[in-house]
Amino acid sequence: MSRAESGTxxxxxxxxxAGMSGTGTTGAGTTGAGxxxxxxxxxxxxxxxxxxPRRPGPLRSLGLFRxxxxxxxxxxxxxVLLAVLAGVPLLVGIxxxxxxxxxxxxxxxxxxxxxxxxxxxxxxxxxxxxxLAATLPFFLPMTVGVVAGDSVAGEAGAGTLRYLLxxxxxxxxxxxxxxxxxxxxxxxxxxxxxLSALAVGALLxxxxxxxxxxxxxxxxxxxxxxxxxxxxAVAASLAGLAALGLFVSTLTNSGVAAMATTVGLLIAVxxxxxxxxxxxxxxxxxxxxxxxxxxxxxxxxYWDDLLDNLGLQGLYVAVFGSAAWARFTNRDITV
Numbered sequence: 121m122s123r124a125e126s127g128t129x130x131x132x133x134x135x136x137x138a139g140m141s142g143t144g145t146t147g148a149g150t151t152g153a154g155x156x157x158x159x160x161x162x163x164x165x166x167x168x169x170x171x172x173p174r175r176p177g178p179l180r181s182l183g184l185f186r187x188x189x190x191x192x193x194x195x196x197x198x199x200v201l202l203a204v205l206a207g208v209p210l211l212v213g214i215x216x217x218x219x220x221x222x223x224x225x226x227x228x229x230x231x232x233x234x235x236x237x238x239x240x241x242x243x244x245x246x247x248x249x250x251x252l253a254a255t256l257p258f259f260l261p262m263t264v265g266v267v268a269g270d271s272v273a274g275e276a277g278a279g280t281l282r283y284l285l286x287x288x289x290x291x292x293x294x295x296x297x298x299x300x301x302x303x304x305x306x307x308x309x310x311x312x313x314x315l316s317a318l319a320v321g322a323l324l325x326x327x328x329x330x331x332x333x334x335x336x337x338x339x340x341x342x343x344x345x346x347x348x349x350x351x352x353a354v355a356a357s358l359a360g361l362a363a364l365g366l367f368v369s370t371l372t373n374s375g376v377a378a379m380a381t382t383v384g385l386l387i388a389v390x391x392x393x394x395x396x397x398x399x400x401x402x403x404x405x406x407x408x409x410x411x412x413x414x415x416x417x418x419x420x421x422y423w424d425d426l427l428d429n430l431g432l433q434g435l436y437v438a439v440f441g442s443a444a445w446a447r448f449t450n451r452d453i454t455v
Contacts, residue, residue: 184293188301192267198305201263202312208259209251209317216240216247217324236333236417244321245330245340248347249417251317252310252354256410257390260309264358265382267305268365271298272448274375291449295366299441302362307355314351336419346416353413357429360406360436361386367444406436 192198220241237253239246252260272295321327330343338346365382372378392398393405402408409429415422 185297185300188297189304192271192301192305193308197270198267201266202309205255205259205263205309205312206316208255209247209313209320212251212254213240213244213247213317213320213324236414239331240321241325243330243343244323244325244327245318245343245347247321247325248314248317249350249414251313252350252413253411255313256354256357257407258386260313260354261358261361261386261407262383263309264302264306264361265365265386266379268302268362269369269378269380269382270375271302271366272369273372273378274369276373277375292445295445295448299362299366299444302366303355303359306358306362307352310351310355310358314347318347332417332419333414334418338419350413350416353416353426353429354410356433357410357413358433360433360440363437363440363444364406367440367447370444370447404432406432408432 216237236246237250240250327340329337329340330346331337361382364385365378368381368385369375369378372381389405389407393402393407409425409432412425412429415426
């Protein structure tokens with residue numbers, strides 16, 4: 121292993137001491153210095169040849185993942201985005217409360233809004249599903265696009281990525297840690313919306329047994345479990361966009377450009393999905409099955425669209441994750 125690979129400079133005292141050993145041979149001193157230059161963790165065998173470097177263990181990989189989580193959630197931009205997401209259920213709840221305060225109704229079959237918005241006044245738990253449906257088309261994916269787009273390009277532009285690449289974890293582990301951190305943000309964002317909606321719904325509307333879209337009434341505890349499952353399903357729906365944003369982030373050293381490109385692609389895909397003449401490509405667009413989480417509010421649950429959504433997101437993760445890996449590991453993106 122060379123000095124550049126080991127990351128340590130061989131100590132001058134070791135070379136001098138080895139050169140003045142009783143053997144009187146300078147070659148031993150050179151070998152000793154080379155062993156020291158192999159760096160901590162590589163070690164030497166008895167004949168002085170460098171041993172094979174130790175591969176990063178699971179604890180080091182866990183530390184890298186924790187570091188990426190800290191970087192993601194300590195940024196003010198991330199905290200502001202989560203705060204905006206938490207405010208959306210408050211606005212929806214207040215709007216429904218004002219509209220129904222004088223005896224009026226909301227979502228009375230006019231085709232506007234999600235199918236369960238009309239049940240908010242009867243059970244505040246439905247504000248969770250309504251808030252997720254309201255934020256999923258744009259607000260949630262926009263925040264994911266910002267975080268994913270900045271994951272690699274932001275650090276490359278700031279000059280900190282080159283120091284991470286010196287670490288023994290390697291580029292593949294670093295990319296996996298960044299993608300996992302983005303997925304955790306997807307879950308955190310959806311849970312932020314769900315918990316905020318649950319709190320607002322409990323304050324503004326009554327809580328009780330839940331009447332599902334299929335007409336079945338289930339206990340409130342089961343309704344909570346279905347709300348949690350809905351949040352997880354929504355988070356999984358954003359995995360394809362996260363992989364796309366990660367790939368875009370490896371193409372540039374500008375975090376702003378990567379974020380803008382990812383959000384722009386999101387808007388473009390949404391526009392394509394709204395054009396009836398392009399319905400032949402709609403099933404291949406990552407937002408196509410996003411609203412399938414509503415099937416969790418049926419008894420029995422309709423699994424077809426849910427599984428199709430997971431399969432489509434997995435396809436996007438495989439394609440754009442592989443593309444991000446190929447770009448990240450084979451090209452110098454730190455200059």
